[in-house]
Amino acid sequence: MDNSDAERPSKIILAKWTDRFIAWLIDFIIISSITTMLIFALFGISYYDIEEDIFWAESIHYIPTSIIFFLYWIILEYKTGQTIGKKILNLKITDTDGLNPSLKSIIISSFGKSFLLPIDVILGWILTNDRRQRIFNKLGDTIIVKIDESKNTQDIRFIKD
Numbered sequence: 076m077d078n079s080d081a082e083r084p085s086k087i088i089l090a091k092w093t094d095r096f097i098a099w100l101i102d103f104i105i106i107s108s109i110t111t112m113l114i115f116a117l118f119g120i121s122y123y124d125i126e127e128d129i130f131w132a133e134s135i136h137y138i139p140t141s142i143i144f145f146l147y148w149i150i151l152e153y154k155t156g157q158t159i160g161k162k163i164l165n166l167k168i169t170d171t172d173g174l175n176p177s178l179k180s181i182i183i184s185s186f187g188k189s190f191l192l193p194i195d196v197i198l199g200w201i202l203t204n205d206r207r208q209r210i211f212n213k214l215g216d217t218i219i220v221k222i223d224e225s226k227n228t229q230d231i232r233f234i235k236d
Contacts, residue, residue, distance in 0.1 A: 083172050083173055083174060084173040086223075087169075087173045087218070087220055088220055088221040088223065089206060089207050089218060089219070089220060089221070090164075090166045090207065090219040090220055090221050091207075091221075092200075092207060094164050094166060094221070095166065095207075095219055097160070097164060098158065098160030098161045098163065098164045098166050099160060099188070100160070101159060101160030101163060101164075102144075102147070102148075102158045102159060102160040102161075105159060105160075106140070106143055106144050106147055107140065109143070110136070110139060110140040110143055111136075113139075114136055114139075141189050141190050142189075144185075144188070144189040145185050145186065145189035145190070148181070148184075148185035148188065148189065149178075149181055149182055149185045152168045152176075152181050152184075152185065153176075153178055153181045156168050156169065156175060156176075161219075165221060165222040166219055166220065166221060166222065167219070167220055167222050168181070168184065168217050168218070168219055168220075169217065169218055169219075169220050170216055170217060170218070171206065171216050171217070171218055173218075173220065176215070176216070176217045179215070180215040180216055180217050181215070181217070182215075183211055183214050183215030183217075184209075184211050184212050184214075184215040184217045185211075186211060187209055187210060187211025187212070187214075187215075188209070188211065191211070194210075195209045195210050195211050196209055198210045199212070199213070206218050207219070
């Protein structure tokens, strides 16, 4: 997305870690439900009855689920800046200037939370900075902001044709 015509916001409200977690949890429940239904549809219930090879069953579920998460975050965050969870909590991903991030930045940020989230978050907390970034947010030069709800509709006038 081109940021050349966009104005840098005068105030950026960083999202709380708890709000970010709740947004992620909403997304996790949605995508996990979808991938579980897909796995059941493709492999049947016997897929989960394999007791002697649980590691294989968990691994085979982790890989496609992570890929679907990765694509989900890339598509929604690049197109709108928000996933379903972020939209519910009025959060948005931006670059560190508060503008729309590049596709490359979204890909980097999404990779961390799709494949390495525990490491990404823990290192982000340990090496935290004033922008509340996970490690892959920092690498992608992105932040998660709270959208000021009052600005969303305050200046809009609806006129009938």
